[in-house]
Amino acid sequence: MRITRLDIRNLRAFEDVQLRPAPGINFFAGENGAGKTSILEALHLMAYGRSFRGRVRDGLVRAGQSALEVFVEWDESSPGAGTTDEAPVARPLRERKAGLRHSGHDWSGRLDGDSVAQLGELCAALAVITFEPGSHTLISGSADVRRRFADWGLFHVEPGFFAVWRRYSRALRQRNALLKSRAPSAHLDTWDHELAQAGEPLNRLRQSYLDALQPGFLDLLRELAPALGESRLDYLPGWRRDEMPLADALLLARERDQHAGFTSIGPHRADWRIHFGAIPGRDALSRGQAKLTALAALLAQADHLATTTGQLPIIAFDDLASELDRAHQVRVLTRLAGTGAQVFVTGTEVPPVLADSGIGYTLFHVEHGAVHGDRGVWGASAGPT
Numbered sequence: 001m002r003i004t005r006l007d008i009r010n011l012r013a014f015e016d017v018q019l020r021p022a023p024g025i026n027f028f029a030g031e032n033g034a035g036k037t038s039i040l041e042a043l044h045l046m047a048y049g050r051s052f053r054g055r056v057r058d059g060l061v062r063a064g065q066s067a068l069e070v071f072v073e074w075d076e077s078s079p080g081a082g083t084t085d086e087a088p089v090a091r092p093l094r095e096r097k098a099g100l101r102h103s104g105h106d107w108s109g110r111l112d113g114d115s116v117a118q119l120g121e122l123c124a125a126l127a128v129i130t131f132e133p134g135s136h137t138l139i140s141g142s143a144d145v146r147r148r149f150a151d152w153g154l155f156h157v158e159p160g161f162f163a164v165w166r167r168y169s170r171a172l173r174q175r176n177a178l179l180k181s182r183a184p185s186a187h188l189d190t191w192d193h194e195l196a197q198a199g200e201p202l203n204r205l206r207q208s209y210l211d212a213l214q215p216g217f218l219d220l221l222r223e224l225a226p227a228l229g230e231s232r233l234d235y236l237p238g239w240r241r242d243e244m245p246l247a248d249a250l251l252l253a254r255e256r257d258q259h260a261g262f263t264s265i266g267p268h269r270a271d272w273r274i275h276f277g278a279i280p281g282r283d284a285l286s287r288g289q290a291k292l293t294a295l296a297a298l299l300a301q302a303d304h305l306a307t308t309t310g311q312l313p314i315i316a317f318d319d320l321a322s323e324l325d326r327a328h329q330v331r332v333l334t335r336l337a338g339t340g341a342q343v344f345v346t347g348t349e350v351p352p353v354l355a356d357s358g359i360g361y362t363l364f365h366v367e368h369g370a371v372h373g374d375r376g377v378w379g380a381s382a383g384p385t
């Protein structure tokens with residue numbers, strides 16, 4: 001995938017900005033508070049329905065405005081269409097476009113000229129993988145971050161996933177509502193059945209996704225953080241799957257769930273963990289090691305998505321130079337430049353690794369609600385020049 005146009009309106013400091021990103025690495029430089037991260041937030045919003053800094057209603061809409069707008073045009077391409085020894089040669093397949101208007105409460109969206117009924121349709125269209133200062137929570141944070149990671153990947157590579165996930169979520173909501181209202185036990189039977197019918201395939205999809213991701217992930221981890229030793233990824237289904245099917249586990253947990261007022265077991269409690277050969281567990285990771293582990297997971301997800309769908313996702317790095325040491329920056333950027341992926345990187349200044357390494361990039365300066373670039377000047381009052 002390659003974004004050819006990105007318009008942002010009323011998002012944080014941006015009133016109206018139009019960008020024409022280049023292929024390969026796009027570097028956005030600017031002072032603190034200039035709006036660099038906001039550009040990545042706009043992309044992330046289109047791909048996930050939320051910012052990595054929170055929901056739209058957590059301050060993403062520009063002060064004094066009622067809604068933000070993001071419009072993206074991109075080329076879908078096939079990296080496998082032809083390859084040289086150095087890099088895949090992308091062949092444009094089709095031009096796509098998506099627009100989103102979001103007030104924090106309501107939203108409307110268009111995809112390829114048609115209105116969309118669900119935000120998920122937009123998220124399924126554009127794949128963006130973001131590495132940002134909070135990414136270490138993928139490893140050191142709560143299980144829901146890791147579940148979201150696996151589910152986002154599945155959402156893109158497994159066409160039947162969304163329907164299964166939605167069926168499970170609906171059944172869970174219904175069962176929890178009954179538990180909360182202290183409904184008679186017999187009322188739970190239908191939803192236990194439904195939960196098990198959707199939960200078993202949901203579990204199988206997650207298990208096989210993580211199995212498929214594991215080799216690439218561990219290779220990358222070996223390359224980025226060899227000091228962590230030989231590692232292993234374990235999937236935890238959310239109930240004692242090796243001992244009983246979900247239907248039995250739900251029945252067994254029913255009394256406890258009635259007491260607690262919510263469903264205590266099932267795929268909504270699933271998790272995955274990494275066991276490191278050289279350290280006792282994730283609590284022993286330094287913050288930098290947790291970041292590198294998260295980065296390995298995200299890059300593996302990008303590789304898997306490219307192999308499975310033929311589409312290289314967009315890669316976004318917020319404040320790369322302060323997140324990774326110099327050697328890791330070189331490794332990661334050289335690798336990405338070799339894949340032909342389009343990359344968005346932010347920083348207060350162009351890091352020496354980009355300036356010195358010979359890796360090609362396009363530079364944009366972000367300041368005062370405008371973006372000036374090698375490819376023109378765009379901002380609130382200026383059109384491309």
Ligand SMILES: Nc1ncnc2c1ncn2[C@@H]1O[C@H](COP(=O)(O)OP(=O)(O)OP(=O)(O)O)[C@@H](O)[C@H]1O
Pocket residue numbers: 011012013014030031032033034035036037038039059060061062063348
């Ligand atoms: N809802 C809002 N309305 C108007 N301005 C906002 C809003 N939310 C944030 N801002 C401003 O927008 C800018 C956000 O910038 P952003 O976080 O994208 O900057 P950055 O260039 O990534 O900065 P840093 O280098 O400090 O991380 C800041 O100047 C902030 O004060």
